[in-house]
Amino acid sequence: MTQSNPKIEVKELTILFGATPALNGVSFDVRHQEILAVIGPANSGKSSLLLALNRMLSRIHEASVTGSILLDGRDIGNIEDVEDLRRRVGMVYAMPIALPMTIRENVLFGIRLKRTIRKNEGDTIVESTLRSSFLWDEVKDRLDTSALNLSGGQQQRLCLARTLAVGPEVILYDEPCSGLDPISTAKVEEAMKELKTAHTQILVTNNTKQAARVGDRTAFLLMGELVEIDDTDKIFTFPSDPRTEQYVTGKFG
Amino acid sequence: MDKLVSRLLLLAACSSAAILALIALFIFKEGVPIMARSGLGAFLLGRDWSPLQGQFGILPFIIGSLCITLGALLIGVPLGVACAVYLAEFSSPRWVNILKPAIELLAGIPSVVYGFLGVMWLAPLIRIRLGGPGLSILAASCVLAIMTLPTIVSISIDALQAVPKSYKQGSLALGATEWQTVWRVLFPAARAGILAGVILGMGRAIGETMAVIMISGNSTAIPHSALDSVRTLTANIAIEMGYATGEHRQALFATGVILFFFIMILNGAALRFARRKF
Amino acid sequence: MTTMIRTKATVSFFVLAIAISGSGSGCARKSENTITLAGSTAFQPFAEKLAEQYLETHTDVRVNVQGGGSAVGVQAALAGSAQIGMADLLTLPEEAKTLTPTVVARDGIALVVHPKNALAELSATQARSVFTGEINNWKDLGGADAPIRIISREEGSGTRRSFQELVLGDSKLSPNALFQNSNGTIREAVASNPDAIGYLSIGLVNDRVKSISYAGVVASNENVKNGTYPLARPIFLLTKGEQSPMVREFIDFVMADASQRVLEKEGLIPAK
């Protein structure tokens, strides 16, 4: 597999909720090990796009999807083992959702769904993923206490560690820092940059500055249409579409 | 494998409907012929119940069931829901932890015990203070209300506690008083659960037999006030089934058929009310 | 994962299969040395008492005594779910024609009022007028000005049928009567209401209620026995077809003098 092939190819993707369209014939590629930032005002279809990428949309009865999404050249719609797909394409939600169990159990929750793991293997995974998500130093002494005692920012990084623990190739972020303070936000962004060495990441965000900070490329969605996708620098300095310029300079949205 | 699990669960879910169908089949088979013979109108609207003389009119029992169930709900639902709201929202968690299990404990006290206490305490009290024979609609409603309390209180507390904390905080932050929060936010959010409790409680009230037999006096006449004695549909079945034969027995099963429809209508009405109201 | 679920399903299937087959053999095992009596709730405690004594000398059998009511007694004897049905009806219903009845005892019926009620006796006519509702105030019987509350057994019960035939004849019970479905609750209901009048088994009259004379005769087992007190009903044991030796032995035991004396001590009137 050469690096020139895209990791994900989205082709003519249309998503309907009942009769209401959320995404309208969108096509674009996601490259290996890049961070693609997706920006756009509310109801532009950003979150629906993410849910389509790991087929979480199939859990919503009234949603229907047409078009195709290729992961490493394979249409994910034809993948039979949807659980395996979701392990390959992980997801971090907007609200930090720590499950009501200990920190350790939270991190290992995903792997334990697949197989039983031994203590020392678990310890290794817990440490490495918590280090990757920049949480290890803060919680290493209380791994067996309830995760609900953590702050919002810590919980969100725990969620990232939990996602990392199942070994995803792609990580989807749905406005991961919308509820976090600047310091926690910085830590999450730092973690994302470090993860670039092995992961392809897609970041949906409401915060255009965040997109500018961490995105290699940025896509701008508006009312279910893809207006523009290009290098982040270009989007924020010389966008080709006037609507993009208006949005990134804060004129609307 | 997921398909298999899904099938098994569906099978389980259908079991209660299947049991209901079996029960219906069985009481209809026994009860419908006599209704056909004496005419549905005469059966439903007849005021005279003398089974050994071939008179099968169950209007007084329909009225009796309605009155007692309504009375029990009028007393039991406000009391039970208020109790749940107070315990879940205004009292300390320590009290909830003591009182909720204690109240659930009461679901297990035999209805015959309630019945006996009713006969010994409540009926004389009503007779002396308010008049009438004592064994009456009022007495039966009170006893049934107390019997439905554990179900209503316990399930309502669960429903209230399941409402996300953020709702409450959000409302309080807007300057609402605790009571406004409970009334405008928590209560609507928990209404499905509370309603489930009320429906189960109502089922218990309609279905209760032993206690009602003891406390309602079982008169076959149509009541004129809450202090009169009545007989319910269930009581009619239970009280005479032990000795009934032939047509008499069939007429009791026919009473069961009517009871069946009665319950279905009440359930339908309760659900509709729940949908419309909010 | 899949295999685990499959194993679980298989295991539960076998458990179910064993349970069902076990239930079949369980029944077969049971009927060999078990005598089941079912029916009249009024006679049930007495039957239990007799069974208890029977088992002292017959350790190899089990005697199950079930209630349900006289109708259940007839049905169970017909269906075979009980070898012996118990019924306390004055006359047996049509469908019991094929069963063999044995009268094992008689039960007297006493009219009772609240202990504070001054009334001591009712004539046959007065009793009929009271229970039909023609007389509905105690002052018409020389008592206080208060309505008479009739508390009766339910339609169909053995006591009620006997009472109907023996006291009311062709007249109908007052529509304002209240009903209770057992001797115990009748007693409680009368004991808790000074205006009440009811009727129950002579053996169960105690100091919570007052028994009154009927037609000039005191309600007592002696008077039933010597024929002066008319309100009483028979208690039947019903069997279907040829009695098995085990069943015959039990019925013989019930009819034996010792058992009859036990019943008499408990407040019933012996059959012999």
Added chain:
Amino acid sequence: MRIAPRTTQAIAKGLLLTATASAVGALVFVVGFVLAGGLRHVSWSFLTEPILDMGRAGGIFPAIVGTLLMVLVSVGIAAPLGIASAIYLAEYTREGRLTQTIRFGINCLAGVPSIIFGLFGFILFVNILGLGWSVLSGGLSLAAMILPTVIRTAEEALRSVPTSYRDVAASLGATRWQVVTKSVLPYAIPGILTGVILGIGRSIEETAVVIFTAGSAVQTPTSVFDSARTMAVHFYILAREGISNENAYATAAVLICTILIINTTAYTLMHRLMRGRRAA
């Protein structure tokens, strides 16, 4: 004139407190009366001896065994079946004609009077299936009776678990069944337990059903195929025929203590299960 919210709150709180006090008061009165009347006559021999002399003498050992067996059978059947039904309704399907039918069936079943369950069990289990008057017949009939309570409470409990827990599990690669078992069921246990406990209570207190299906034999049952008498039935027979009020109330007192023990055990088990899951 508008009443100030604070005043409304004070009035409302007062009313709620009065309602709570009267509800709890009424219930305390019932329990207190039974315990006061009954506990005096309870002794070790009362708990361990057979029923003698129509219930006037001896103890209630057979009734205690009968009660426990009956609860075990009925809850053993109704709890798995009911929880499975609830999982199907809450997790495996969406609202439609089928769920409406099932739900309607459950609601109606909840309203079917116990006496009908008794007659139904008598015909089906005792006669047609040939199980006779037995703990099994009684347990099956009781299971049918308590099924709606278990289903309704379990379904409510499942629905009150946040949707996000399901999303998290699914996004981590959980199968549908794993979503249910790993991220929904554990948090619904307290609510489910409420239903099971209410079900246990109803099984214990029921008389009509038990008399018709399990009978009222005074001997101690040795298997589920034997007829048995529960404590509630024993109380009923003693009180109904006016045999012995002392022993009737003593039986009721033991009954209350039994429920207390069962409920406490259930709650303790639950707390042990839930420990570590909640914030400290």
